[in-house]
Amino acid sequence: MSLKTLKDYDILGWRGEFYFKVDGPKVFKARFPNKGTIKLQKNQEFTSRADMSLWSQFKTVKVDDPAIEKLKVILREMDHLKKDETVAEQEFEINLPSKTQYVILQDEKENTKAKLRIQATRTRY
Numbered sequence: 001m002s003l004k005t006l007k008d009y010d011i012l013g014w015r016g017e018f019y020f021k022v023d024g025p026k027v028f029k030a031r032f033p034n035k036g037t038i039k040l041q042k043n044q045e046f047t048s049r050a051d052m053s054l055w056s057q058f059k060t061v062k063v064d065d066p067a068i069e070k071l072k073v074i075l076r077e078m079d080h081l082k083k084d085e086t087v088a089e090q091e092f093e094i095n096l097p098s099k100t101q102y103v104i105l106q107d108e109k110e111n112t113k114a115k116l117r118i119q120a121t122r123t124r125y
């Protein structure tokens with residue numbers, strides 16, 4: 001995952017404080033990072049380490065039986081003076097299994113863009 005913004009999100013021109021929420025099937029929800037925020041100033045970019053995941057899930061899928069998992073990813077920005085703002089929100093349909101793919105989550109004005117890597121390859125153990 002990488003996150004880049006072209007905008008100043010805070011009134012005082014400091015930095016945006018971003019976090020992700022992922023809505024999985026039923027009631028599961030995840031936040032990334034679990035605690036804290038990704039702080040970005042205008043034109044800064046954050047790239048996560050390879051071992052960081054917004055969401056992980058195992059699912060047993062029968063061979064030759066196509067399965068689709070839907071995940072909603074929400075990018076929010078925090079402000080101490082008001083409610084957290086939803087910058088971007090999108091539902092992704094992930095075919096299981098599929099090759100590793102990259103998707104873009106961004107706001108309407110394309111100021112803030114997250115590039116997400118979806119890895120839904122077969123796991124054997």
Ligand SMILES: [Ca+2]
Nearest residue numbers: 010017078079
């Ligand atoms: Ca803020």
